């Protein structure tokens with residue numbers, strides 16, 4: 191089955207008791223057993239819930255994975271991956287990834303004795319000097335947040351395999367519609383389903399996808415032991431959201447392209463970060479590993495004073511100033527003070543994330559209206 195069909199049909203079976211076409215929201219904490227151990231695969235809802243099972247089947251299918259596990263947030267899903275490690279283990283992580291992931295690694299897991307090296311992975315060879323006998327995991331994200339840098343996943347996976355390391359890819363920005371890291375050699379994919387998968391800014395959810403049954407069992411053990419599981423209502427919302435992922439992404443990509451080109455022509459704009467420009471350093475890799483370039487982009491104003499940045503950020507009507515991304519409505523954010531505030535300023539600037547950078551999550555509204563809104567705000 192093709193991707194657009196799987197989005198709608200994977201994991202969907204008529205409810206056995208009623209024939210309901212949509213999996214019901216099984217709002218229950220426990221399941222009755224006819225005799226000890228005689229149950230229908232469901233015992234206690236932290237371990238399994240039928241709404242979650244339906245969602246996990248769909249999620250596995252759309253990432254071309256054998257298995258998926260769903261969590262109460264994207265960060266909870268990432269947390270489960272690092273719990274595979276033990277004190278003394280080392281991780282090599284991308285140096286410009288999502289701020290919340292950086293906070294999880296640096297503020298929570300460093301204390302637990304896990305060591306993280308942050309590396310610019312735009313050149314995969316940069317990984318090699320950091321690999322030693324304690325290295326267990328490579329963690330990357332592409333396109334990166336918020337600078338839209340591209341990491342060559344196939345090249346990173348060659349190094350991971352050669353050195354027998356796990357490769358985990360945060361695929362939130364591209365979504366399974368534009369990029370499938372497992373097909374490029376990754377071992378684990380993580381998503382914040384809060385973003386494109388849910389797509390409607392109405393749920394916090396995360397998931398992991400993988401092919402290896404042993405890895406799935408270890409991560410399932412962590413999921414049920416640590417308990418960061420989503421409720422059935424949240425699973426229902428994500429299951430509902432992913433059915434329209436393909437049509438939404440097509441529009442996100444079209445609008446993203448129009449707005450990237452508009453901004454580039456705007457004399458008040460300094461630099462536009464969007465991986466679909468042919469002169470973007472990661473363009474060739476993006477074209478190879480992604481089906482399209484997505485609806486995320488960032489830009490800097492020529493007048494990069496804090497006042498002017500703040501003025502533009504508070505002058506739009508359609509673009510709402512808010513954290514998050516990937517919903518049908520357009521959002522605008524200021525990474526330096528919002529999503530990336532937990533990264534020390536000097537590290538941020540060193541990695542190219544300036545104080546004046548503005549990030550857009552381009553929604554699926556009419557592109558002309560969005561451009562008019564930006565034109566009015568940038569002035």
Ligand SMILES: *Cc1c(COP(=O)(O)O)cnc(C)c1O
Nearest residue numbers: 263264265288360362382384395
């Ligand atoms: C939002 C986000 C996360 C964290 O997900 P939550 O659902 O907010 O916990 C992780 N990675 C990326 C790239 C994100 O954008």
